[in-house]
Amino acid sequence: MLRISNSRLIYRLIHFSIVADLKGTLISYLLADGVDLRFRRKRNKWRRVIHDYKMQWIIRFSGFVSAIMVMIVLAPSLQSFHPAEAIRSNTHIDGYIDGHIPATVTHRSSFRREAIFRDAVGCKQVSGSGDVCDPSLVHVAITLDFEYLRGSIAAVHSILQHSSCPESVFFHFLVSDTSLETLVGSTFPKLKFKVYYFEPEIVRKLISTSVRQALEQPLNYARNYLADILEPCVRRVIYLDSDLVVVDDVSKLWSTSLGEKTIGAPEYCHANFTKYFTAGFWSNRRLSGTFSDRNPCYFNTGVMVMDLAKWRQFGYTKRIERWMEIQKTDRIYELGSSPPFLLVFAGHVAPIDHAWKNIGITKL
The missing domain is CATH 3.90.550.10 (Spore Coat Polysaccharide Biosynthesis Protein SpsA; Chain A)
Structure with missing residues (x-):
C-alpha cells in the first residue's frame, strides 16, 4: 500500500513541477518580449526582432511537446499498480451472478465451494439418492x-x-x-x-x-x-x-x-x-x-x-x-x-x- 501511495505522490510532484515550470517560462518570456518590443523602435531592427521572436516561440513549443512526451512515457510506471498485476488479476474467476461464484487463485480449474441451494415451499419431494430415473427430476x-x-x-x-x-x-x-x-x-x-x-x-x-x-x-x-x-x-x-x-x-x-x-x-x-x-x-x-x-x-x-x-x-x-x-x-x-x-x-x-x-x- 505504501508503494502505491509513493508512486502517486511522485507522479503528482513531477506533473506539478513540469506544469509550473512551463507556466513560469511562458509568462516570463511573454513579459520579456513585450518589454523588448516596446523599446526597439528603430526601423532597421524590426525584421530581425520579429524573426528572433518567431524562432524563440518555435523553440519553446518544441520544449513543451518534449515535456508532454516525457509525462506520457513516465505515466504508466507511476500508476497505482503494475500493469502485469492487472493482467494477472483477470485470470481469477470473478462472481458471475451477484458475486456468488468466485474461484481460488491457485489453479485455473479450482472453484470455491458453492452454497447449497434448497427447494422452496411446495416443491415435490425428490428421493435423496438422486436416482437419475426419478420421474420428478x-x-x-x-x-x-x-x-x-x-x-x-x-x-x-x-x-x-x-x-x-x-x-x-x-x-x-x-x-x-x-x-x-x-x-x-x-x-x-x-x-x-x-x-x-x-x-x-x-x-x-x-x-x-x-x-x-x-x-x-x-x-x-x-x-x-x-x-x-x-x-x-x-x-x-x-x-x-x-x-x-x-x-x-x-x-x-x-x-x-x-x-x-x-x-x-x-x-x-x-x-x-x-x-x-x-x-x-x-x-x-x-x-x-x-x-x-x-x-x-x-x-x-x-x-x-x-x-x-x-x-x-x-x-x-x-x-x-x-x-x-x-x-x-x-x-x-x-x-x-x-x-x-x-x-x-x-x-x-x-x-x-x-x-x-x-x-x-x-x-x-
Missing part, C-alpha cells in the same frame, strides 16, 4: 471442457440460483476429460449430476472443416448423441450451450409443450434461411428437396428441449450423421454443428418463447 445437459469451464460453472450456478426447486434439477455433463467430475462435485455439494465421457472418435471422422476451427471440436457434436448416451429412462432433456447464463426458472422451459414434435427451440423465421447452405445445395434438387414439404425456419440449437423417447424411436442420430457424411463429399453448408439439425428438424420444431433466448437466457 428436471434433466439438463451441458458440455464441460477446460476451455469453457468458467462459463459452464456459471451456467450451473445460474440454473440453481433461479430455480424454485433446485433439488429437483439433475445435470448431465458431457465431457472429454473425466477429471472434471471431481471438480464439479467439490464445487457444488449435494448437486445431482452424472458425468458422461464422450469419445471424440465417434464423430471425428464425420466433422468437416468449418469457417472457424472452434466449430470443429468433437464435443460440439455431443448433443447429437444425447439419446444414446443418457439412460433410457431419461425421456426428456433440456440442452444448453456451455456459454449461457439462465436468469429464469428452468422448470418453465422444462414444461414447454412439444406436441407431436421431437424438439423445441427459439425459431427465427425472419432470418434468410437460404444463407445457411451453399449454392450447390440449393441447385441440387435431390438435396434441397428435403425442405419441399415443410416451411423451414432457422432455430437456435444452443437452447433446446428434446424428447429423447421420440428421438430414439425415429433414429434421428443416424439421420444427422447421414447429412454430415454428405457434407464431407459435397460441401452443402459452412457452419459447424447447427446445419445438420436444420436439415433434419427445420419446419418441424415446437417454437419456444423468444424470451428464453433474449431474457431467460443470456450469453456470457
Whole structure:
C-alpha cells in the first residue's frame, strides 16, 4: 500500500513541477518580449526582432511537446499498480451472478465451494439418492471442457440460483476429460449430476472443416448423441450451450409443450434461411428437396428441449450423421454443428418463447 501511495505522490510532484515550470517560462518570456518590443523602435531592427521572436516561440513549443512526451512515457510506471498485476488479476474467476461464484487463485480449474441451494415451499419431494430415473427430476445437459469451464460453472450456478426447486434439477455433463467430475462435485455439494465421457472418435471422422476451427471440436457434436448416451429412462432433456447464463426458472422451459414434435427451440423465421447452405445445395434438387414439404425456419440449437423417447424411436442420430457424411463429399453448408439439425428438424420444431433466448437466457 505504501508503494502505491509513493508512486502517486511522485507522479503528482513531477506533473506539478513540469506544469509550473512551463507556466513560469511562458509568462516570463511573454513579459520579456513585450518589454523588448516596446523599446526597439528603430526601423532597421524590426525584421530581425520579429524573426528572433518567431524562432524563440518555435523553440519553446518544441520544449513543451518534449515535456508532454516525457509525462506520457513516465505515466504508466507511476500508476497505482503494475500493469502485469492487472493482467494477472483477470485470470481469477470473478462472481458471475451477484458475486456468488468466485474461484481460488491457485489453479485455473479450482472453484470455491458453492452454497447449497434448497427447494422452496411446495416443491415435490425428490428421493435423496438422486436416482437419475426419478420421474420428478428436471434433466439438463451441458458440455464441460477446460476451455469453457468458467462459463459452464456459471451456467450451473445460474440454473440453481433461479430455480424454485433446485433439488429437483439433475445435470448431465458431457465431457472429454473425466477429471472434471471431481471438480464439479467439490464445487457444488449435494448437486445431482452424472458425468458422461464422450469419445471424440465417434464423430471425428464425420466433422468437416468449418469457417472457424472452434466449430470443429468433437464435443460440439455431443448433443447429437444425447439419446444414446443418457439412460433410457431419461425421456426428456433440456440442452444448453456451455456459454449461457439462465436468469429464469428452468422448470418453465422444462414444461414447454412439444406436441407431436421431437424438439423445441427459439425459431427465427425472419432470418434468410437460404444463407445457411451453399449454392450447390440449393441447385441440387435431390438435396434441397428435403425442405419441399415443410416451411423451414432457422432455430437456435444452443437452447433446446428434446424428447429423447421420440428421438430414439425415429433414429434421428443416424439421420444427422447421414447429412454430415454428405457434407464431407459435397460441401452443402459452412457452419459447424447447427446445419445438420436444420436439415433434419427445420419446419418441424415446437417454437419456444423468444424470451428464453433474449431474457431467460443470456450469453456470457
